[in-house]
Structures are given as structure tokens and as C-alpha cells.
Amino acid sequence: MFRLTLMKRIFGVALLLTLLVAPARAALDPSLLAGFAGDFQGRMAAIEALGVAGGDDARRVLDALEAGRLGVVAGRAVIVDGDTVRDAASGEALDQGAGDIELVTLNNRVRRTLANARAALALTSADRAERLSAAITLGDNPNETLLPVFDRALAAETDEEIRGIVARAAARIKLASPDPLTRLRAVRALGESSDPAVKNLLEGLLQKRDGNWVEPHPEVRTAAKLAIDDIEGRIAIAESVGTVFSGLSLGSILLLAALGLAITYGVMGVINMAHGELLMVGAYATFLVQGLFRSYLPAYLDWYVAAAIPVAFLSAALVGVAMERLVLRHLYGRPLESLLATWGLSLVLIQAARVIFGPQNLELANPSWMSGGVELAAGVVLPYNRIVIIGFAVFVLVLIWLMMQKTRLGMFVRAVTQNRPMAGCVGVPTARVDTLAFAIGCGVAGLGGLALSQIANVGPAMGTGYIVDAFMVVVLGGVGQLAGAVWAALGLGIVSKFLEGWAGAVIAKILVLVFIIVFIQKRPQGIFALKGRFADS
Amino acid sequence: MRTPFTVRLLRSTPKSGWLAIAVFAAITLIGVPLAHLALPESSPLHLSAYTVGLLGKILCYMVVAVAMDLIWGYAGILSLGHGLFFALGGYAFGMYLMRQIGRDGSYGAELPDFMVFLDWKELPWYWAGSDSFLWALFLVVALPGVVAFVFGWFAFRSRIKGVYFSIITQALTYAAMLLFFRNETGFGGNNGFTDFKRILGHDITSPEMRVTLFALSAALLIACLVLGRYLVSSRFGRVLAAIRDAESRVMFIGYNPLHYKLFMWTLSAMLCGLAGALYVPQVGIINPSEMSPANSIEIAVWVAVGGRGTLIGAVLGAGIVNLAKSFFTVTVPEYWPFFLGFLFIAVTLYLPDGVVGLWRKLRARRALAAAPDAAESSVAGSSSAAEKADAGPANVTVPKGATA
Numbered sequence: 001m002f003r004l005t006l007m008k009r010i011f012g013v014a015l016l017l018t019l020l021v022a023p024a025r026a027a028l029d030p031s032l033l034a035g036f037a038g039d040f041q042g043r044m045a046a047i048e049a050l051g052v053a054g055g056d057d058a059r060r061v062l063d064a065l066e067a068g069r070l071g072v073v074a075g076r077a078v079i080v081d082g083d084t085v086r087d088a089a090s091g092e093a094l095d096q097g098a099g100d101i102e103l104v105t106l107n108n109r110v111r112r113t114l115a116n117a118r119a120a121l122a123l124t125s126a127d128r129a130e131r132l133s134a135a136i137t138l139g140d141n142p143n144e145t146l147l148p149v150f151d152r153a154l155a156a157e158t159d160e161e162i163r164g165i166v167a168r169a170a171a172r173i174k175l176a177s178p179d180p181l182t183r184l185r186a187v188r189a190l191g192e193s194s195d196p197a198v199k200n201l202l203e204g205l206l207q208k209r210d211g212n213w214v215e216p217h218p219e220v221r222t223a224a225k226l227a228i229d230d231i232e233g234r235i236a237i238a239e240s241v242g243t244v245f246s247g248l249s250l251g252s253i254l255l256l257a258a259l260g261l262a263i264t265y266g267v268m269g270v271i272n273m274a275h276g277e278l279l280m281v282g283a284y285a286t287f288l289v290q291g292l293f294r295s296y297l298p299a300y301l302d303w304y305v306a307a308a309i310p311v312a313f314l315s316a317a318l319v320g321v322a323m324e325r326l327v328l329r330h331l332y333g334r335p336l337e338s339l340l341a342t343w344g345l346s347l348v349l350i351q352a353a354r355v356i357f358g359p360q361n362l363e364l365a366n367p368s369w370m371s372g373g374v375e376l377a378a379g380v381v382l383p384y385n386r387i388v389i390i391g392f393a394v395f396v397l398v399l400i401w402l403m404m405q406k407t408r409l410g411m412f413v414r415a416v417t418q419n420r421p422m423a424g425c426v427g428v429p430t431a432r433v434d435t436l437a438f439a440i441g442c443g444v445a446g447l448g449g450l451a452l453s454q455i456a457n458v459g460p461a462m463g464t465g466y467i468v469d470a471f472m473v474v475v476l477g478g479v480g481q482l483a484g485a486v487w488a489a490l491g492l493g494i495v496s497k498f499l500e501g502w503a504g505a506v507i508a509k510i511l512v513l514v515f516i517i518v519f520i521q522k523r524p525q526g527i528f529a530l531k532g533r534f535a536d537s
Numbered sequence: 538m539r540t541p542f543t544v545r546l547l548r549s550t551p552k553s554g555w556l557a558i559a560v561f562a563a564i565t566l567i568g569v570p571l572a573h574l575a576l577p578e579s580s581p582l583h584l585s586a587y588t589v590g591l592l593g594k595i596l597c598y599m600v601v602a603v604a605m606d607l608i609w610g611y612a613g614i615l616s617l618g619h620g621l622f623f624a625l626g627g628y629a630f631g632m633y634l635m636r637q638i639g640r641d642g643s644y645g646a647e648l649p650d651f652m653v654f655l656d657w658k659e660l661p662w663y664w665a666g667s668d669s670f671l672w673a674l675f676l677v678v679a680l681p682g683v684v685a686f687v688f689g690w691f692a693f694r695s696r697i698k699g700v701y702f703s704i705i706t707q708a709l710t711y712a713a714m715l716l717f718f719r720n721e722t723g724f725g726g727n728n729g730f731t732d733f734k735r736i737l738g739h740d741i742t743s744p745e746m747r748v749t750l751f752a753l754s755a756a757l758l759i760a761c762l763v764l765g766r767y768l769v770s771s772r773f774g775r776v777l778a779a780i781r782d783a784e785s786r787v788m789f790i791g792y793n794p795l796h797y798k799l800f801m802w803t804l805s806a807m808l809c810g811l812a813g814a815l816y817v818p819q820v821g822i823i824n825p826s827e828m829s830p831a832n833s834i835e836i837a838v839w840v841a842v843g844g845r846g847t848l849i850g851a852v853l854g855a856g857i858v859n860l861a862k863s864f865f866t867v868t869v870p871e872y873w874p875f876f877l878g879f880l881f882i883a884v885t886l887y888l889p890d891g892v893v894g895l896w897r898k899l900r901a902r903r904a905l906a907a908a909p910d911a912a913e914s915s916v917a918g919s920s921s922a923a924e925k926a927d928a929g930p931a932n933v934t935v936p937k938g939a940t941a
Contacts, residue, residue: 271700331885336699340841341886344881347875348879348882351878354871506715
């Protein structure tokens with residue numbers, strides 16, 4: 001019985017659709033509107049039919065109904081438009097006084113139906129936000145009469161998010177279908193998804209309620225199981241891509257921090273414990289540039305990050321030169337003492353930042369072109385700011401590589417790294433090379449601070465956490481080796497992100513440390529050791 | 538014929554050294570207890586509970602500084618993770634102190650308060666035996682010892698040294714700090730252990746207990762100094778110094794540096810553990826921030842300020858820096874980091890041999906002024922050390938990234 005009425009209804013709707021899609025769609029079929037003259041049931045049927053039919057005329061009628069301007073005169077639906085009265089179906093003005101019209105009244109059920117019908121119409125709107133809210137409204141209380149609306153929306157919709165919601169709603173209706181074949185198709189269609197919500201929906205089918213399966217047909221249950229497996233597989237892939245990505249983004253920050261350290265440590269054999277504070281200097285420089293743009297160039301605020309690049313580099317490099325000239329220069333050959341002296345420098349720098357800028361964290365605004373992200377799958381988003389930072393790290397890396405390999409200064413730096421006395425003997429000005437290399441290394445750290453300011457808070461002690469990690473990168477990669485630093489930074493970033501997902505952040509850090517200690521047992525010179533023979537004193 | 542042990546022990550420290558130790562012992566073991574317990578509060582010589590607590594704390598720091606000097610000054614290994622061993626000793630003894638609270642905690646339960654708070658029903662396995670004083674004493678020495686031995690064995694075996702070793706020890710203490718910050722680790726998380734009530738059934742806040750702990754710290758310091766002197770003036774100490782100055786050459790002669798370094802490293806960690814165990818009841822709290830890298834590196838600066846490789850310098854340095862710290866944190870706390878930072882820089886730049894080195898230089902200059910002929914040789918002797926430390930790139934090859 002039920003089935004018959006459903007078939008009838010579907011048939012009826014299909015018939016209506018063929019009628020409406022016909023090219024000469026100048027007006028609505030008056031028979032659609034006949035229901036408005038009848039009781040509430042009839043009005044609801046008419047509203048549903050209009051919602052399913054779609055089109056501007058249907059929208060006009062429903063808008064009028066919502067506004068209380070739809071009336072009936074002699075069994076004919078009309079719209080009251082100020083003093084003129086128009087035919088609802090054709091839109092023609094009628095020779096009729098506004099006074100005799102009996103306006104169509106609504107009750108709550110009719111209003112609900114009206115809301116659904118309007119949502120069904122909005123599903124084809126040009127405005128994405130409107131379509132999205134309509135899809136959410138309809139997805140919450142799907143109704144089998146809406147199936148054709150959903151199908152139509154799916155055919156035209158390009159936005160993935162809305163498509164997902166609509167497809168899920170349609171499949172949910174089909175899952176309730178009495179026909180096992182329809183259900184089977186619906187389950188298979190849902191298996192294409194990568195959304196955890198769909199997985200939950202399908203899992204609902206595999207449960208028993210009151211001793212009976214929710215889904216009676218065994219074949220549909222099997223299909224549902226397969227579909228769940230498919231979805232889980234897709235979610236797992238999306239999640240590991242997300243993890244690799246966040247590992248890459250951590251790795252690129254580590255790389256920016258470690259590149260500078262690799263240069264300064266390689267050239268001078270001095271660990272600059274204040275290296276993390278140079279990140280801080282770069283980040284505060286970025287903050288100041290943002291402040292300048294806010295006050296003087298608000299129109300170009302989005303580009304303050306680009307303007308901050310040279311500022312961050314130069315300010316960190318200047319601090320670095322001062323450090324090298326005033327302190328480190330006098331500690332050559334005493335690496336352990338310079339460790340202590342640079343630690344003292346870092347204490348002073350942190351406290352200076354605290355006194356000048358205050359102890360609280362500053363938050364820098366992402367420019368608009370860096371906010372948002374690419375959604376890989378439901379819940380896995382790759383934020384633009386991290387993508388930009390990865391790109392930025394690559395850019396800096398290329399510049400440093402070119403500097404090291406193609407310029408005279410780079411050649412000097414490599415020479416001093418490999419053998420300082422010999423380089424001095426053949427005329428390399430080692431003292432000047434030291435200063436320049438230190439400035440460049442510190443400047444790169446400043447760039448790292450700029451990058452960090454876009455994804456983390458800027459505070460006086462922001463750099464302290466990075467010095468150990470950056471040094472681990474240098475240890476792993478091998479001293480004075482750019483390629484080693486790259487591989488080590490990315491490897492450490494990705495491995496620690498995977499471990500974090502598996503065992504938590506703290507255990508991950510400890511495991512990474514243990515791994516490095518074990519690794520050094522095997523390869524004390526790092527992944528990429530300098531070729532040659534060395535003996536210490 | 539081998540010199541008898543007692544003779545070697547006596548000879549390890551000069552007469553003036555023994556005299557100083559005797560004076561120090563008399564003051565700390567008799568003078569301070571009397572001044573705190575017997576003298577009335579109105580007396581100008583009376584020491585308040587605060588002063589005794591502060592001095593006791595500094596005595597513990599001095600022990601740590603001596604331990605640091607043994608490994609840094611005599612073996613050339615700069616550890617930036619000694620705070621870990623100190624804290625481990627403190628935690629090991631803290632476990633016993635927590636169990637001594639008994640049912641007097643704020644929840645009145647058999648378990649320590651923080652476990653009740655975490656809704657734990659029974660003690661974790663590693664708390665087994667923590668109600669025994671002897672087991673606690675054993676753990677205080679064994680725990681830092683085992684950690685140091687295992688870590689040191691791996692590190693020294695692969696000849697990690699120089700800045701590599703320093704940074705890895707720093708990472709080690711940092712990782713341990715993160716571990717102890719977790720509540721699930723079972724050591725009270727952020728808050729650590731506190732609110733202690735008694736030791737061996739005696740009230741921990743009583744003046745007698747305070748004085749006892751103070752005297753024990755002083756005795757430990759004296760023992761450390763004597764042991765340290767004995768070790769560094771023995772054959773063992775000389776091999777160690779040789780390893781510090783030229784490890785490869787020592788290896789070529791046929792010594793295995795691993796054993797020497799590992800022994801001194803483990804011993805140093807154990808001494809730190811003992812200091813930590815005495816520190817915790819005197820301060821009344823132990824929490825993971827004791828393991829922060831900043832604390833460990835501060836230990837190094839105590840030694841640097843006093844003068845490396847002198848033992849007495851470590852004691853002086855720990856005293857000077859910590860008294861300055863007490864002064865600053867009471868009067869102008871925001872300038873303490875500046876002072877400490879500039880101290881790090883100034884000491885490494887201008888006082889490579891610390892206060893003791895400065896004292897020796899001044900004395901040598903005075904001797905030179907008094908008797909120009911006789912003093913010449915002594916100046917040559919004492920300045921050579923300073924020269925070595927001062928030497929610029931001219932005559933010292935920069936360690937190629939401290940290549941091991």
C-alpha cells in the first residue's frame with residue numbers, strides 16, 4: 001500500500017519534472033497551485049510540489065507565501081503586490097481589487113514544509129553560503145519527496161563540501177528504501193566517501209536492534225562492511241598525508257633554525273646557545289614591521305610579511321655580528337667556554353625582550369592570503385600558512401646553497417669549515433669569513449623567527465625550545481653539510497610527528513633523543529660525513 | 538713499595554688545606570648548630586631558621602659544584618645535565634619523604650596526595666620499598682649512578698665529547714624534565730613532591746632536624762672535597778687530566794679512556810644524587826623544574842666563576858653566585874637574569890681561571906714585587922695555565938666541529 005503511494009508520488013514528481021524542464025517554462029503549471037485553495041494538507045502538498053519543481057516562479061510564489069501575500073480568489077492562487085493583484089502561476093496582473101482576496105494562512109506544520117521547500121530551492125542558488133545552509137537544513141530532516149531535488153543538486157553542484165552533505169542525505173533516504181537493490185546502491189555510493197560521519201551512518205546498519213539487524217538483507221550488510229573498510233582506508237591515507245605534512249612543516253622550521261647553526265658551528269666549532277634567541281629577534285622584528293604597516297600603510301597590511309623578510313634577516317644578522325665581534329671572537333679554540341658565554345648572551349637577550357616588549361606573548365595576524373587552507377578530506381586541513389612556510393624554507397635553502405656553492409664567500413666558508421689553518425695559509429681572510437658566516441647564519445635564524453611568528457606565539461622565551469632540536473639536526477646531518485641538515489631536519493620533523501600521533505608528544509621527544517644517541521654510536525660524523533681523515537690533538 | 542693509603546690521603550691536600558677544612562668543619566658542625574639552637578634569638582650571633590636553611594641549601598649546591606668540577610675541571614667533560622642527577626637523588630629521597638607523610642596528607646589516605654588526586658588505587662611498582670629509609674638511601678646513590686653509567690657508557694664508547702656531549706646531556710635533562718612533568722609518570726607531575734612531615738619519625742621542621750640536615754650537608758661537602766683531592770692527586774687523576782688534555786695520545790700509550798671517564802662521570806652523578814637528597818628535606822619541595830636545562834648550566838657557571846680544576850674554586854663559586862642570587866631575587870628580581878648573563882660572559886672572557894686564578898695571579902705578582910729573582914720561576918709556572926686557556930686561534934687548532 002505504502003509502496004504504491006510512493007511509486008505514485010515519484011511518478012507524479014517525475015512527470016512534473018518533465019513538464020517543468022520543458023523549454024517553454026514561461027509560467028508555473030496552474031494545477032500545481034490548486035492545492036492552495038484547499039485545506040492544510042493540500043497546501044503542504046502544493047508547497048512540496050513547488051519546492052521540488054524549483055525555478056524562479058516557484059520561488060516567487062513561496063516568497064509571497066512566506067510574506068503572507070499569497071491569496072486565493074475563486075480557486076485561483078494570486079499574489080498581492082501592493083494594490084495590484086497578479087496571477088501566481090503566470091505573473092500577469094489581474095483586474096481584481098485587493099480587498100476581496102482571502103489570504104492563505106499557515107500553521108506550524110505548513111511552515112516547516114515551507115522552510116524545507118525554500119531550502120530545496122536555495123540548493124540551486126548561486127551563493128555558496130546559501131547553498132551550504134540549505135544543504136544542512138535538508139540534511140537534518142531528509143524526506144523521500146526531496147530525492148529529485150537532491151539528484152538535481154548533485155548534478156549541478158561543484159563544491160565538495162555541499163556535495164558531500166547532499167549525497168549523504170540522499171543516500172540516507174535511499175537506505176530507508178524498502179527495495180534492497182536501492183539500498184545496496186546507496187551503500188555502494190556511500191563507500192566512495194571519505195567522511196567519518198558516513199562511516200558512522202553505515203556502522204549503524206550493522207547493529208542489531210531488538211535482536212534484528214537494522215539492515216535485514218545480508219548482501220547489503222556485506223556491502224556496508226566493504227564500504228566501511230574503504231572509508232577507513234581513505235581516512236587513514238588522508239591522516240598520514242596530514243601527518244607527513246605537519247612533519248614537513250615542523251621540519252622546515254627546524255631547517256631554518258639549523259641551517260644557520262650548521263654554518264656557524266661548521267665554521268667556528270662554536271655552538272651558539274643564543275641561536276634560539278635570534279629566532280626571537282627575527283620574530284620581534286616581524287612584529288615591529290607589522291606595527292609600522294598598521295600605523296602608516298594599512299592598505300598594504302597584507303604584505304607586511306614580505307617587507308619583514310629583509311628586516312628580520314638584517315636585525316638578526318646585526319645582533320649576530322655584535323655577538324661575534326664582542327664575545328665569540330675572543331673565545332676561539334675554547335668551545336666549552338663559548339657555550340657558557342653564548343648561554344649568558346641568550347639570558348641577556350631574553351630578559352631584554354621581556355623588559356622592552358613585556359613578558360606576555362604577542363600574536364601576529366596572518367595576512368589574509370595566508371589564512372585558510374586546503375581541505376584534503378574531512379578533518380584533514382593543510383593550512384596555507386604552513387604551506388607558505390615550507391615554500392619559504394625551500395627558497396631560503398636554495399639561496400644558501402647558491403651562496404655556498406657559487407660565490408667566493410661560500411667557497412671561503414667551506415674552506416674554513418674544512419681546514420682553518422690551511423685556509424688561512426692560502427690567503428683566506430679567516431677572521432672576516434667568520435664574521436660574515438656568523439652574520440649569515442644568524443640572519444637565517446632571523447628568517448626562521450619570521451616563519452615561526454606566522455604559526456606560533458611570539459614571546460621572549462620562544463627560541464629556547466629550538467636550540468636543542470636544531471643542534472640535533474646538525475648532529476644528525478653532519479657538521480657543515482647543507483644536504484645533511486636538510487635530510488635530518490625533514491626526517492626529524494616527520495618522524496617526531498608520527499611518533500607524537502602514536503605515543504604522545506613527550507614520549508616522542510624522548511624516543512627521538514634515544515634514537516639520536518643510538519645513531520651517533522653507528523655514525524659519529526652524522527649522515528653525511530665530510531670525506532677525509534681527521535685526528536684531534 | 539706502595540705508599541700506605543692514609544699517607545697518600547694526607548699528602549693529597551697541603552697543610553693549609555687541612556687547616557681550612559678543620560676550621561670549616563668546626564664552624565659548620567659545631568658553630569652553626571650552637572648559634573641556631575643554644576643562643577637566644579636576641580643574641581646578634583643567633584642564626585635564624587631562614588639563614589640556616591639558606592646556608593644548608595648553598596652547601597648542597599657546593600657539593601654539586603665540586604662534583605661538576607671533578608668531571609669538568611679534571612676530565613674536561615662539560616655536562617649540561619647535572620641538574621638531572623641532582624633532581625633524581627632528590628626524587629629518590631622525596632619518595633621516602635612522601636611515604637613518611639602517612640595518613641597526615643590532606644586526603645588522609647595511605648597513598649600520597651597526588652595519587653589520590655589521580656584516583657590511583659595502589660602504588661606503582663617503582664614505588665615498592667619507598668617506605669624504607671635504607672632503600673631510599675640506596676636509590677639516592679644508585680638511581681643517578683645507573684642513569685649516568687648507562688648514558689656515559691654509550692656516549693664515551695662512541696667518543697662523543699666536547700660540545701656534542703654537552704648538548705646531548707642538556708637534551709637528556711630536558712627530556713627527563715618533560716617526562717617528570719607528566720602526571721602519569723607517577724612523581725606528582727608539575728607540583729612534584731612537597732608538604733613533607735617527618736624523617737625517620739622525627740618532625741622535619743624542628744630546629745634539631747634542621748641543624749642535623751645542615752651538619753650532614755657540611756659533612757658531605759667535606760667528604761667530597763677530601764675524596765676529590767685524593768682522586769685528582771692519585772695516578773688515576775693524572776691519567777684523567779692527560780685524557781682531558783690529549784685523549785688520542787693517552788689512547789696511543791695504551792690506556793682506555795672509557796674506563797676513566799666513565800668512573801669519574803658516574804661518581805660525579807652519585808655525589809649530585811646525595812646532594813639532591815639532602816637538598817629536598819631542607820627546601821621542602823622537589824619538582825621537575827629542577828631538571829630544566831637552565832639550572833644545569835648554572836651549575837657550570839658556579840664552577841667557572843670559582844675556577845675550574847681547583848675544587849675549592851667550585852665551592853667558592855657556588856657560594857658567591859648563590860649568595861648574589863639570594864640578594865638579587867629579594868631586592869631587584871628583574872635584574873638577576875642580566876647579572877647572571879653578564880656573569881657568564883664576563884667570567885669566560887676575563888676570568889678564564891675564575892676567582893682562584895685571579896687570586897693566584899695577584900699573589901704571584903705580589904711575590905714578584907717582593908723578591909724579583911726568586912719569584913720568576915713561580916710566575917712562569919702559574920701563568921702557563923692562564924696562557925693555555927687564553928690562547929687564541931694562533932696556537933690552538935680549532936677542533937673540527939669537535940670531531941670525535
